[in-house]
Amino acid sequence: MNGRAVRLRPKLAAAGALTLALLLTACGAMPRTGGGVSTSSTSASITVFAAASLKATFTDLAHQFEAAHGGTKVNLSFGGSSDLVAQLQSGAPADVFASADEANMTKATNAELVSGSPQIFATNVLEIAVPKGNPAGIHSLQELAKPGLRLVLCARQVPCGSASHKAADAAGVALKPVSEEQSVTDVLGKVISGDADAGLVYVTDVKGTGGKVDGVAFPESKAAVNRYPIATLRQSKASSVAQDFVEFVRGAEGQKVLGNAGFGAP
Numbered sequence: 001m002n003g004r005a006v007r008l009r010p011k012l013a014a015a016g017a018l019t020l021a022l023l024l025t026a027c028g029a030m031p032r033t034g035g036g037v038s039t040s041s042t043s044a045s046i047t048v049f050a051a052a053s054l055k056a057t058f059t060d061l062a063h064q065f066e067a068a069h070g071g072t073k074v075n076l077s078f079g080g081s082s083d084l085v086a087q088l089q090s091g092a093p094a095d096v097f098a099s100a101d102e103a104n105m106t107k108a109t110n111a112e113l114v115s116g117s118p119q120i121f122a123t124n125v126l127e128i129a130v131p132k133g134n135p136a137g138i139h140s141l142q143e144l145a146k147p148g149l150r151l152v153l154c155a156r157q158v159p160c161g162s163a164s165h166k167a168a169d170a171a172g173v174a175l176k177p178v179s180e181e182q183s184v185t186d187v188l189g190k191v192i193s194g195d196a197d198a199g200l201v202y203v204t205d206v207k208g209t210g211g212k213v214d215g216v217a218f219p220e221s222k223a224a225v226n227r228y229p230i231a232t233l234r235q236s237k238a239s240s241v242a243q244d245f246v247e248f249v250r251g252a253e254g255q256k257v258l259g260n261a262g263f264g265a266p
Helices: 004-031 052-068 081-089 102-110 158-170 184-193 203-208 220-224 241-250 254-261
Strands: 043-051 073-079 096-098 114-124 128-130 151-154 178-183 199-204 213-216 225-233
Touching: 043 052, 043 081, 043 241, 052 073, 052 184, 052 203, 052 254, 073 081, 073 102, 073 151, 081 096, 081 102, 096 220, 096 241, 102 114, 102 158, 102 203, 102 225, 114 241, 128 158, 128 184, 128 203, 128 220, 151 158, 151 184, 158 199, 158 220, 158 225, 178 184, 184 199, 184 213, 199 203, 225 241, 241 254
Parallel strands: 043 073, 043 096, 151 178, 151 199
Antiparallel strands: 096 225, 114 225, 128 199, 128 213
16 A cells, blocks of 8 residues: 555656646736736837937937836937938838928838828927027028028928928028038037027927027918827837837827927927
8 A cells, every 4th residue: 555655656746746837837828917017018129210309308208118118128219300211211120200290201101111190299390590699690580591691401301401491481581501401400510519600490409409509489480380290110020119109209298298398289
C-alpha cells in the first residue's frame, strides 16, 4: 500500500504543476481592468510630424501624454507643413500628422497617407513680427511695402506664406520680401537676429518668443485664418496609441494648452 502511494507522488506533483501553469496562462490572458494602460500601450512609441508653429505646444502636450500613458514615448518632428508632407510621400515613418493648413493635409490625404478623416483642432492668425522696439516703425500691413524695408516671409507653399499673400492680396498690398523661408521659426530667427526689419508669422509665434520680438496686429489678418487639421497615418504600427494622441490634442487638456499659447478654437 505504501509503495503504491510512493509511486503516485510524482504523478500528483506533475498534475499539480500542469494545473498551476494553466491557471497562470489563463490569468495572463485576462484583460486588464480598472482603466489601466494595456501592455501594448506601455511599450508603444509614436512619431508625430507637426507644423513648426506647434513646436512649443506639442512639446508640452507630448510630455503630458507620456505622463498619462506610462511607458509610451512620443517622438516629435517639426517643420514646414509642405516639407513634412514631402517627407511622408518619400516614405518617412510617422504615426500622426498635424498641419498648419488644410491644403497640405489634403495633399497627404490625396496621396493616401492618411487614415480616416482629418480633424480641425485649432486656428491661428498672422501678426507682424518686428525687432524689439520696432526700429523700422511698422504699424500696418501697408507699411511692409515701404522701399528698402527688409521683409522676410514664409515661402508660398508653406502655410504661413500662403496666408501672408492671401492677406496682402485682400488688402491690395504687393509684398516684396528679401527672402522666403521654409518655416515660421526661420522667419522669426531673422527678425530676432536683426537680419530683417519685419516678418509675417502667427500670433502664437510672436507670443512664443517670450518677448524677443514685438508683435503688430493688423485687421487684414482676418482674411487669412489658418485652420489646423490632425490625423493618424496609414503606415502607423501603433494606430491605437496614435489615435489616443489625436484625441488628447482635441480634448480638454490639449485645447487648454493650445488656448494658453494663443491658438483659437477649432
